[in-house]
Amino acid sequence: MELFFRIAVFVPVLFLVAVVVVAQQHATAQETIKAAAGRTARWIIWSAVLLAAMTLLELLFIGW
Amino acid sequence: MVDSNQTDPAKGNGLPAFILGFVPGLLQWQLGQRQRAVMAFASCTAVLLVGWSIVGERLFYWGLAVPDGKSSFDSFARLGLPVLPEILNLPAQMFGALMSFDGSATGLRLQRLPRDFEHIAGWVTAASGMLAAFWAAAGHWDLRLRRDGHSDEADVAPSPVANPALCAGLSWLVPGLGHAKAGQKDKGAAMGAAVVIVFALGLYFSDGHAVDRAQYGVWWIGQNLFGGGSLFAALVTGPLRSVETPLDLDLGIVLCTVAGLMNLVVMCDAYTVAERTVFPLRSGGRDARGEGAAV
Numbered sequence: 482m483e484l485f486f487r488i489a490v491f492v493p494v495l496f497l498v499a500v501v502v503v504a505q506q507h508a509t510a511q512e513t514i515k516a517a518a519g520r521t522a523r524w525i526i527w528s529a530v531l532l533a534a535m536t537l538l539e540l541l542f543i544g545w
Numbered sequence: 546m547v548d549s550n551q552t553d554p555a556k557g558n559g560l561p562a563f564i565l566g567f568v569p570g571l572l573q574w575q576l577g578q579r580q581r582a583v584m585a586f587a588s589c590t591a592v593l594l595v596g597w598s599i600v601g602e603r604l605f606y607w608g609l610a611v612p613d614g615k616s617s618f619d620s621f622a623r624l625g626l627p628v629l630p631e632i633l634n635l636p637a638q639m640f641g642a643l644m645s646f647d648g649s650a651t652g653l654r655l656q657r658l659p660r661d662f663e664h665i666a667g668w669v670t671a672a673s674g675m676l677a678a679f680w681a682a683a684g685h686w687d688l689r690l691r692r693d694g695h696s697d698e699a700d701v702a703p704s705p706v707a708n709p710a711l712c713a714g715l716s717w718l719v720p721g722l723g724h725a726k727a728g729q730k731d732k733g734a735a736m737g738a739a740v741v742i743v744f745a746l747g748l749y750f751s752d753g754h755a756v757d758r759a760q761y762g763v764w765w766i767g768q769n770l771f772g773g774g775s776l777f778a779a780l781v782t783g784p785l786r787s788v789e790t791p792l793d794l795d796l797g798i799v800l801c802t803v804a805g806l807m808n809l810v811v812m813c814d815a816y817t818v819a820e821r822t823v824f825p826l827r828s829g830g831r832d833a834r835g836e837g838a839a840v
Contacts, residue, residue: 487796490746490750490796490800494743494746494800494803497739497740497742497743497807498739498743498803498807500735500736500739501736501739501740501807501810501811502810504732504735504736504814505810505814505817507732508729508732509729509731509732510731510732510734510735511731513732513735513736514735
């Protein structure tokens with residue numbers, strides 16, 4: 482449950498961070514939000530890759 | 546508007562100008578703006594003095610290194626140099642530190658002693674550092690205008706839609722307000738809402754205890770980059786009595802700090818949006834910022 486709670490916070494916050502980051506390349510809110518949605522999706526994929534890599538390292542060096 | 550083909554938008558004013566920015570008003574003095582120079586110095590010093598009169602030597606305890614007579618940073622810490630963001634108002638901060646440092650056991654104990662109204666007083670001393678930074682930004686902008694702001698047609702310096710330093714300062718207090726001033730209202734509202742929501746989430750998860758300079762001083766440096774939020778916390782949530790440690794305190798602290806760092810991006814972008822109304826990017830650049838900046 483705790484993990485689901487953290488993910489439920491992580492994804493919206495990731496989107497809000499993306500809004501601020503991509504806004505630097507856009508002039509209107511509409512363009513910004515559209516671009517932020519795409520950027521959030523990419524960041525979620527990278528987060529999953531990072532999580533998988535860290536889990537793999539944990540399994541290799543610490544064990545199950 | 547200046548011909549963008551003659552100006553490199555990435556070219557800075559150099560290291561000497563950067564160093565001069567640590568003394569409020571010195572850049573304005575160099576530019577011959579004597580009245581503004583005096584105003585910059587006096588305003589930053591007065592604001593620090595107001596906060597210092599309440600917190601005094603306790604400011605030492607909120608620095609990144611505490612003067613304890615043992616660490617290698619001791620002399621550095623005695624001058625008040627590791628205290629952020631007050632260090633941006635260098636002369637007043639150093640003078641205050643030199644005058645109030647007491648290395649005796651009583652003096653060191655006083656640094657750890659909580660004061661009445663220390664939350665708001667700590668915010669005020671920090672505001673003096675931020676104010677100094679915005680005065681420095683205004684000086685840098687005027688230096689830039691003097692260097693590059695002459696078009697071929699007329700020998701008159703162009704004026705931006707709003708002063709970039711003012712836009713950055715407004716964004717520090719209310720995220721997005723600087724963009725509104727520079728002509729990008731809806732984008733400013735989106736960016737501002739993003740910062741405020743993340744900050745509010747942080748306060749919610751920590752039961753209001755995430756933003757506390759006396760408890761989490763290092764995190765507070767980042768949180769204070771959203772000045773309006775840290776002011777709210779200093780007035781409302783900071784003085785709240787903490788009965789037990791909230792379950793998600795760590796999450797709250799991180800979210801409030803992330804919101805502060807997000808607002809640093811907002812402030813820089815507000816400055817740039819206003820700047821681009823005079824110095825647009827070269828044609829073919831990736832950035833579309835200049836398009837919406839003109840009102």
